[in-house]
Amino acid sequence: MQNPLKLKKIHHVEFWVGNAKQAAYYYRKGFGFNQLAYRGLETGSRDVASYVLQQNKCNFVLTTAINPEHPAADHVRRHGDGVKDIALHVEDADFAFEEAVKRGAKAVFEPKDVIDNYGTVRWAAVHTYGETIHSFISYKNYGGPFLPGFQSAIVPGEETGILLVDHMVGNVELGKMNAWADFYHDVFGFHRFISFDDKDISTEYSALMSIVMSDDSYFVKFPINEPAPGKRKSQIDEYLEAYGSPGVQHIALRVTDVIETVSKLQKNGIEFLRVPDSYYDIVQERVGPIDEPIEKIKQLGILIDKDDEGYLLQIFSKPVEDRPTVFFEIIQRKGSRGFGKGNFKALFEALELEQARRGNL
Ligand SMILES: [Fe+2]
Numbered sequence: 001m002q003n004p005l006k007l008k009k010i011h012h013v014e015f016w017v018g019n020a021k022q023a024a025y026y027y028r029k030g031f032g033f034n035q036l037a038y039r040g041l042e043t044g045s046r047d048v049a050s051y052v053l054q055q056n057k058c059n060f061v062l063t064t065a066i067n068p069e070h071p072a073a074d075h076v077r078r079h080g081d082g083v084k085d086i087a088l089h090v091e092d093a094d095f096a097f098e099e100a101v102k103r104g105a106k107a108v109f110e111p112k113d114v115i116d117n118y119g120t121v122r123w124a125a126v127h128t129y130g131e132t133i134h135s136f137i138s139y140k141n142y143g144g145p146f147l148p149g150f151q152s153a154i155v156p157g158e159e160t161g162i163l164l165v166d167h168m169v170g171n172v173e174l175g176k177m178n179a180w181a182d183f184y185h186d187v188f189g190f191h192r193f194i195s196f197d198d199k200d201i202s203t204e205y206s207a208l209m210s211i212v213m214s215d216d217s218y219f220v221k222f223p224i225n226e227p228a229p230g231k232r233k234s235q236i237d238e239y240l241e242a243y244g245s246p247g248v249q250h251i252a253l254r255v256t257d258v259i260e261t262v263s264k265l266q267k268n269g270i271e272f273l274r275v276p277d278s279y280y281d282i283v284q285e286r287v288g289p290i291d292e293p294i295e296k297i298k299q300l301g302i303l304i305d306k307d308d309e310g311y312l313l314q315i316f317s318k319p320v321e322d323r324p325t326v327f328f329e330i331i332q333r334k335g336s337r338g339f340g341k342g343n344f345k346a347l348f349e350a351l352e353l354e355q356a357r358r359g360n361l
């Protein structure tokens with residue numbers, strides 16, 4: 001069962017937000033995205049305004065409701081800003097939709113033509129965890145700046161070296177992780193790549209379990225987390241309460257030079273979790289020699305992990321909303337296809353410190 005839906009890649013990630021104009025500014029100035037396209041009142045879009053932000057192969061769409069009756073308005077009231085759609089580029093949206101539904105996915109809407117002066121795309125969508133959806137998009141002969149309805153609206157950002165979405169993690173309720181892993185297996189043909197149990201990821205207080213689902217080519221990876229019982233409230237429980245349902249917890253952005261990217265992001269004011277300096281006392285012993293200067297790594301607060309295939313460098317932002325929900329990971333892979341298991345303990349202790357500051361531990 002290789003690629004039953006004929007999936008090509010992640011087309012874009014759509015966030016439903018309270019103020020897309022200001023969010024676009026944040027991703028442009030903070031993360032260095034280029035603004036590519038826009039729809040809103042000026043382009044004849046009466047219900048929503050959206051901004052398309054792009055950096056290399058990473059596309060974000062930020063959408064806000066203009067019409068209070070549009071579902072994005074109520075979505076923001078209940079969840080705060082969050083990821084609505086992990087949209088997938090497929091060979092044939094009709095085929096992907098029919099096959100997905102046959103394999104047990106629930107339909108959001110059936111395949112339809114979406115048209116503007118630049119041409120036509122076929123578009124369908126199915127539900128995944130919480131209120132998150134997967135769009136299936138395929139192109140007929142489309143030549144516009146992004147997708148039908150959008151007009152070119154270029155505002156360059158100062159790029160920071162973000163290449164693509166490496167993985168996107170979903171948080172689901174206790175006891176539901178296996179069912180959602182099965183969903184990605186049964187519907188998408190993904191396999192269980194790695195799993196972490198509570199022994200891997202427990203700290204004194206809070207714990208989680210995780211299964212990484214991947215396509216056969218490792219281009220699309222969707223880890224699924226659920227809370228594990230601990231002495232205090234799990235970070236996953238905190239998310240589920242704040243978001244009001246299962247949803248996307250973090251988006252990992254792959255870069256080619258983590259030092260360069262993280263230096264720029266920190267200068268731009270993006271806030272990251274910091275582990276105690278003592279982490280760096282033993283890190284070289286744990287991972288062996290690395291190409292990057294360890295002093296610089298320490299100064300920026302970048303974490304390192306190693307497995308049989310190589311190593312990786314990663315760092316996690318604080319939540320990018322006032323509710324403790326979605327955050328970002330910046331990751332550079334040097335051979336490793338892992339997720340930083342060796343960093344979980346140090347990281348989660350840093351995270352719990354933040355959680356305690358919020359009064360949620
Ligand atoms: Fe991650």
